[in-house]
Amino acid sequence: MKTFIFSFLAYIIVSVIAVLIPASEGYNSIGWKLFVGQVYAIPACILVAIITVIVKKK
Numbered sequence: 001m002k003t004f005i006f007s008f009l010a011y012i013i014v015s016v017i018a019v020l021i022p023a024s025e026g027y028n029s030i031g032w033k034l035f036v037g038q039v040y041a042i043p044a045c046i047l048v049a050i051i052t053v054i055v056k057k058k
Contacts, residue, residue, distance in 0.1 A: 003056065007049040014041040 018037025019030060027033070 003049055003052045006052050007045045010048040011041050011045040014044045 015034060015037050018040060019033045021033075022028070023033055023036075027036070
């Protein structure tokens, strides 16, 4: 269960960062920022999950 907690935290952190950074004119809405933030949040979540599983096996 702790594997998913770390990956979920990474997902939340990346999503918050995506919302807080400035965007181009016309793309500065929360919904659009969250949509584009998924491009970075989902791979970060998967990467953290893989790293956590590898570290826990050792």
